[in-house]
Each structure stands twice: as structure tokens, then as C-alpha cells.
Amino acid sequence: MRSKRLLYPYLVWMALFVIVPLAIIVFYALTDKAGAFAPGNLGYVKNSASIYLDSLKIALLSTVFCLLIAYPFAFLMSRMKVSRQRMMNMLVMVPMWMNFILRIAAWILILDNNGILNRILLAFGMSRDALPTFLNTEGAVVVGMVYNFLPFMILPIYSVMAKIPNSLIEASRDLGCNGFQVFRRVILPLSVPGIITGITMVFVPAASTVVIAPRLGGYNLIGDQIDQYFKGSANNMNAGSMLSLVLMIVILISIAIMNRFDRGEDTVIM
Amino acid sequence: MKRFIALTLAALFCAIPLISLSACSQQTETLTVCNWGEYISDGTDGYMDVIAEFEERFHVKVDYVLAETNETLYSMMKSGGGDYDVIIPSDYMIARMIKEGMLAKLDYNNIPNFEANIMPQFKNLYYDAKNEYSVPYFWGTVGLLYNEELYTEEVTGWDNLWCDGYKNQVLMFDNPRDAFAVALQKLGYSINSENEAEWREAADLLKSKKFDYCMDEFFDKMPGESAVLCAYYAGDCYSVMQENESLRFFRPEHTNVFNDAMCVPATSAHKELAEKFINFMLEKDVGLANTEYLGYSTPNKLVFDALPEEMKENDDLYPEMQDTWEYMHLLPENIENLMNELWLEIKAENK
Numbered sequence: 001m002r003s004k005r006l007l008y009p010y011l012v013w014m015a016l017f018v019i020v021p022l023a024i025i026v027f028y029a030l031t032d033k034a035g036a037f038a039p040g041n042l043g044y045v046k047n048s049a050s051i052y053l054d055s056l057k058i059a060l061l062s063t064v065f066c067l068l069i070a071y072p073f074a075f076l077m078s079r080m081k082v083s084r085q086r087m088m089n090m091l092v093m094v095p096m097w098m099n100f101i102l103r104i105a106a107w108i109l110i111l112d113n114n115g116i117l118n119r120i121l122l123a124f125g126m127s128r129d130a131l132p133t134f135l136n137t138e139g140a141v142v143v144g145m146v147y148n149f150l151p152f153m154i155l156p157i158y159s160v161m162a163k164i165p166n167s168l169i170e171a172s173r174d175l176g177c178n179g180f181q182v183f184r185r186v187i188l189p190l191s192v193p194g195i196i197t198g199i200t201m202v203f204v205p206a207a208s209t210v211v212i213a214p215r216l217g218g219y220n221l222i223g224d225q226i227d228q229y230f231k232g233s234a235n236n237m238n239a240g241s242m243l244s245l246v247l248m249i250v251i252l253i254s255i256a257i258m259n260r261f262d263r264g265e266d267t268v269i270m
Numbered sequence: 271m272k273r274f275i276a277l278t279l280a281a282l283f284c285a286i287p288l289i290s291l292s293a294c295s296q297q298t299e300t301l302t303v304c305n306w307g308e309y310i311s312d313g314t315d316g317y318m319d320v321i322a323e324f325e326e327r328f329h330v331k332v333d334y335v336l337a338e339t340n341e342t343l344y345s346m347m348k349s350g351g352g353d354y355d356v357i358i359p360s361d362y363m364i365a366r367m368i369k370e371g372m373l374a375k376l377d378y379n380n381i382p383n384f385e386a387n388i389m390p391q392f393k394n395l396y397y398d399a400k401n402e403y404s405v406p407y408f409w410g411t412v413g414l415l416y417n418e419e420l421y422t423e424e425v426t427g428w429d430n431l432w433c434d435g436y437k438n439q440v441l442m443f444d445n446p447r448d449a450f451a452v453a454l455q456k457l458g459y460s461i462n463s464e465n466e467a468e469w470r471e472a473a474d475l476l477k478s479k480k481f482d483y484c485m486d487e488f489f490d491k492m493p494g495e496s497a498v499l500c501a502y503y504a505g506d507c508y509s510v511m512q513e514n515e516s517l518r519f520f521r522p523e524h525t526n527v528f529n530d531a532m533c534v535p536a537t538s539a540h541k542e543l544a545e546k547f548i549n550f551m552l553e554k555d556v557g558l559a560n561t562e563y564l565g566y567s568t569p570n571k572l573v574f575d576a577l578p579e580e581m582k583e584n585d586d587l588y589p590e591m592q593d594t595w596e597y598m599h600l601l602p603e604n605i606e607n608l609m610n611e612l613w614l615e616i617k618a619e620n621k
Binding site: 047048050051054112113114115133135136138214217218219220221224225228229230231232233234235236237 | 339341342437439447480481482495606609610614615618621
């Protein structure tokens with residue numbers, strides 16, 4: 001009984017800061033400036049179809065790269081001495097304490113035409129005309145996303161990996177598994193929950209993020225378009241709400257698909 | 271116990287900003303000024319720190335905030351997010367704000383310097399015909415800035431922005447009105463065109479090239495030579511030309527003249543103080559510090575007379591008005607909406 005009563009403040013919080021804002025967005029999405037029902041807002045979504053696809057593509061790419069980098073890293077980290085694990089954990093977290101905009105600005109300094117990377121190339125004797133452009137490319141956007149969201153992939157995977165006892169790996173070795181089989185039959189299945197959490201925690205913010213694409217890529221993704229509808233001269237909250245409502249639905253569907261995959265893996269393990 | 275102490279400490283840390291906030295608000299009246307980046311003399315290079323000077327003289331606190339574009343300022347005010355007391359929008363935005371009742375009528379008894387110091391040709395202008403809402407701050411033209419060492423083609427007009435090569439090294443205004451103005455002028459149309467087809471043509475022109483859209487990054491990218499060519503405001507071009515000797519300014523035949531003016535939002539709770547601030551900005555020493563530091567063109571007679579000869583006689587800054595130049599006017603609503611939609615398309619497709 002007592003524990004239930006403790007829940008009430010949380011429920012009020014949820015209602016105030018999750019349900020009510022959501023309802024407001026739905027309301028704005030379905031009405032026009034005068035407040036009348038306006039299904040025509042869907043037209044904004046139709047016009048932005050390719051931007052949705054772009055955003056999903058970039059988010060997917062970033063998630064894949066994050067996973068490729070984070071998985072071996074998390075595994076190696078989980079096999080270290082406990083004291084060293086703590087230190088590595090810190091090192092993963094520290095960049096996140098820095099302001100997000102600053103971290104993006106740092107990448108601009110590195111990738112700019114006259115940036116650190118190109119200066120190094122110049123120092124190695126490349127001519128100014130032959131220098132590659134890094135900034136304002138899709139590659140730069142993916143780099144920025146991977147850099148920003150990598151900790152969200154490492155930490156969940158690491159936390160499940162840390163729970164895999166060494167004895168399990170030794171036992172599978174004793175029973176005749178080779179290195180690949182140990183990975184395929186023991187480590188991978190046991191780390192799936194971490195992978196799924198990691199993918200969700202990278203994919204969802206990557207698909208809806210702001211600032212990264214315009215600053216590093218010179219173009220807008222869907223999050224920036226929504227931002228512009230609210231902040232830019234268009235000042236069209238209804239269009240912005242509609243776009244973000246549809247974005248939420250798209251992300252929800254993606255998560256549902258992923259969760260289904262999760263359960264499928266679980267049954268394999270069983 | 272250890273945990274308890276840690277939690278208490280954490281809670282205290284969270285409370286610190288609250289304490290300092292309430293302490294400030296009790297002390298003095300606070301004036302919120304919203305301005306563009308790099309648009310006031312802030313004490314660097316030995317010029318007057320204008321905001322600090324005002325705070326000291328009037329014993330008030332100034333909350334100085336930045337907006338990046340007229341459009342951001344407008345939507346901040348519309349959504350109730352910005353509680354500003356003084357804003358400095360551009361001509362076309364002032365016209366829009368007056369039309370939508372967002373500005374307060376000024377009491378010129380508190381701004382005697384307006385009558386005394388502002389040159390007559392900057393009074394009663396198109397955006398505020400009776401000069402009831404706004405006091406001119408700076409004016410200027412838009413032109414091309416290029417690096418003559420790195421950009422080797424002959425500069426003849428807006429066409430240069432669409433040159434081949436120089437990938438990722440050509441900057442464009444990151445706000446719809448200025449960017450469209452450049453494209454419309456290149457096509458030979460009016461920047462206040464009311465023809466939808468012309469705006470679509472201008473949008474296609476902007477889409478045809480991948481520009482590096484930016485505003486205040488200009489101050490790093492042009493003198494730092496990571497960009498070689500751009501369209502920008504003459505005053506800012508003048509000030510970065512002092513940092514890099516290879517930079518040259520060129521004003522195409524068709525360009526626009528802008529006026530930025532100080533206004534008080536209708537929602538301001540400190541109107542009288544805001545007017546005193548505006549009056550203060552028109553003082554000779556303050557205006558001189560701003561003008562010399564920023565390089566923009568001043569509409570203030572006292573300030574202009576006190577400028578060094580090389581600024582006064584600089585044709586980039588104080589040119590004779592030409593018939594081919596245009597002011598930005600308030601656009602009809604259908605064009606305004608079209609421009610905003612096209613702008614979002616341009617920004618999304620700029621890959």
C-alpha cells in the first residue's frame with residue numbers, strides 16, 4: 001500500500017510533463033493557426049517525405065557505426081580489472097559533461113577547410129587545391145552523430161557484458177567451442193538486451209536530433225526542420241507539431257520492430 | 271550516512287543558481303536588450319564597453335541576449351519566449367511588427383537625442399513612416415567580400431557566387447530574406463517581388479549550388495580563409511578587412527540598403543528605462559565607440575562628424591544612394607509564406 005502512495009507524485013509528474021505536452025502537440029498538429037481542424041497539415045509531411053528518409057538513413061548509419069565501435073570496446077572493457085573498468089567508464093562519460101554545442105564546435109574546428117585535419121595534410125606536403133572538404137558533407141554529420149551518441153551505445157552493452165562471468169566463457173571453451181563459437185553461442189546471445197537498448201538509445205535521438213546536421217553538414221534533417229517551423233520566420237507551430245507527431249510515430253514503429261527482434265532472440269536463447 | 275551527506279551536497283549545488291537569481295532580482299531594475307551578434311562595442315580593442323557604461327551610469331542591470339536572425343527574434347517574441355525591453359530589428363521586420371501590434375509607441379521626451387542627432391534622411395523612413403516606433407541604429411548595404419589571393423576570378427556581380435569550383439568555400443546568408451534578396455537580384459528581379467514564379471526561380475537558383483549557409487561564423491571563416499567569397503553586410507565586411515589584408519569588398523550594381531533600428535516591444539515592463547537606453551545609444555561617445563568598432567554606417571550626425579576621415583570617406587561605408595538600390599519592404603502574406611516554405615526546402619536539399 002505504502003509503496004503505491006509513493007508513486008503518486010511520479011504519476012502527477014508524468015501527467016504534467018509527458019502526457020499534457022503530448023496532448024498539446026497532437027492538438028496543434030491537427031489544427032490550423034485559428035484553431036480549426038486542419039487535416040491539410042498532413043501536406044507538410046508529404047512535402048518532407050524525403051527529409052524523413054534522409055534522417056532515418058543518417059540515424060541508421062550512425063547506429064551501425066556506433067555498434068561496430070562500441071561492441072568490441074565494451075567487451076574489452078568488461079574483461080579488464082575492476083579498477084581499470086571504472087576508469088574507462090569515466091573516460092567514456094567525461095566528454096558528455098561538456099556542452100553539446102561546444103563539442104560540435106570542436107568538430108567544426110577539426111573538419112573546416114582550414115581546420116586541424118587539413119592543416120595536418122598541408123604539413124605533409126599536400127597542395128591547397130587538392131585538399132579534401134570534410135565539413136558540410138554527409139560524412140561529417142555521421143561523424144558528429146557517432147561521436148555524440150557513442151557513450152549511449154557503449155554503456156548499456158558494457159553493463160550486460162560485465163555480468164557475463166568469465167567462467168561461462170571458460171566452460172564453453174572446455175566444451176570445445178572455438179573463439180568464434182564462444183562469441184556466437186555465448187557472448188552475443190547474452191549481450192542482446194544491451195545491444196537493443198544501445199540501438200534504441202542511439203537511433204532515437206539520432207533520428208530527431210537538431211544542430212548536428214546544419215552545423216557539420218550544412219543542411220537540415222527532420223529535427224532541424226521542426227526546429228525551424230517553431231523558431232524560424234515560418235513560425236508555423238502547427239506544421240512543426242505535425243512533423244514531430246509523425247516523427248514520433250515513425251520512431252515508435254522502428255522501436256516496435258526492434259523489440260520484436262529482441263523477443264525473437266530471447267526465445268533462441270531459451 | 272555518507273550517502274546522506276552526498277545527497278545533501280548535491281541538493282545544495284542545485285539550489286545555488288536559485289539563490290543567486292533571487293539575489294539579483296531584488297537589487298536593481300533589469301533591462302533586457304536583445305541584439306545581433308557582433309553588433310555593439312563590448313570593450314574589446316580599447317573601445318568603450320557600452321553595456322557596462324550604461325549599467326554604471328543608470329545603476330541598473332542589463333541582461334544582454336543575442337538573436338541570430340530577425341526571424342528568430344520574431345518567433346521568440348510571438349511565442350512569448352523573449353521578454354525583451356529593447357530590440358534592434360531590421361526595416362522589413364519592424365514593418366511587420368508594427369503591423370502586428372508588437373511594438374510600443376515611443377515617448378520621444380525620453381529620447382531627446384533622436385531629434386538632435388539623427389540625420390534628417392534617416393527620419394520617417396518607409397518602415398515606420400511617422401517614426402513613432404523606432405530609432406535608427408545603423409544602416410548599410412550588402413555586397414560581396416572576397417579574398418583576392420585565393421579567389422582569382424574577376425568579381426563583377428552576384429553571378430560570382432554561382433561560380434564553378436571553390437567547393438564549400440562560398441558563404442551565403444543563413445536567413446531567408448537576405449539569401450533570397452541576393453538570388454532575386456542576380457535574376458534581375460526586385461527583392462520585394464510579389465510574383466510567386468520569380469520567388470520559385472530564385473529558390474531553384476539557390477538550390478543549384480551547395481552554399482555554406484552561415485551568419486556569425488562569417489567573422490571566423492572569411493578572415494581565417496576557410497571561405498573565399500561571400501555576400502554580407504558592408505559594415506561587417508569593413509571590420510573583417512581590418513583583420514586580413516587580402517579581403518576586398520565589391521558592391522554589385524543592384525543591391526539592397528538596410529536600416530536597423532531600436533524598438534521597444536509592446537510587452538516591455540521597463541519602457542521608460544528602455545527609452546533611456548535608446549537615448550544613451552545616440553550619445554556621441556557611445557555612438558562613436560559602436561561605429562568605430564563595428565564599421566557599420568551611422569545615421570547619427572554627431573557621430574559621423576567625429577569619425578576619422580578614412581571611415582567618413584570610405585565609399586563602402588558611406589556611399590551615395592543609387593537608383594538601382596532597393597529597401598526591403600514588408601512582403602504580402604502569400605509571398606512571405608511561400609518564401610518560408612521554399613527556404614525550408616532549400617535548407618533540406620543543400621547536401
